[in-house]
Amino acid sequence: MTPYLHFDGTCEEAFGFYAKVLGGEILVMMRHEGTPAAEHVPPEWRGKIIHARLKAGEHVMMGSDAPPGHFAPMKGFSVSVHPETGAEGKRIFDALAEGGSVQMPFQPTFWSTQGFGMCTDRFGVPWMVNCP
Incomplete structure (x- = not known):
């Protein structure tokens, strides 16, 4: 199973930090801009991450920035x-x-x-x- 984390606009920064701390490599860092999803987010959000993928050893973690109004703080897991x-x-x-x-x-x-x-x-x- 692979955790998929949602961020409030800090996905790129978080995944850069996790790659450094966990000795991993960011395999994907895709922005809303240039995808069909760009028209569904405000212009200021188009540079935010629609999908990220990090590999550390044999483990993978994925994530994205939740569009405005869709983010909820993470709880109930670690x-x-x-x-x-x-x-x-x-x-x-x-x-x-x-x-x-x-x-x-x-x-x-x-x-x-x-x-x-x-x-x-x-x-x-x-x-x-x-x-x-």
């Missing part, structure tokens, strides 16, 4: 990442949490001696970082 080491988990967690909020600090737990943490990043995306 994007979960599973770094191989506690050091990598801490690095990823700290980067995602910067400018956002921490629900559970990254720390060892009874199921993960290397570390687990929960945060919401500055784009409103909830994350769980869980080391094996």
Whole structure:
């Protein structure tokens, strides 16, 4: 399964950030401009993202900017990442949490001696970082 995230105009910035933090590559960053969808959004929205695709290792995440009036804050789920080491988990967690909020600090737990943490990043995306 592949998470598909909706943003309030910050998809391009968020995916650039995720590519950097997760060591991924943006495969698609398509704007409304130049597509049939351009006529269905305000002119100032045509530079926003209609579809993005990011690959990090074997994992894929997709997203877009929700058109004005269609965005709802993200809730009821978390994007979960599973770094191989506690050091990598801490690095990823700290980067995602910067400018956002921490629900559970990254720390060892009874199921993960290397570390687990929960945060919401500055784009409103909830994350769980869980080391094996």
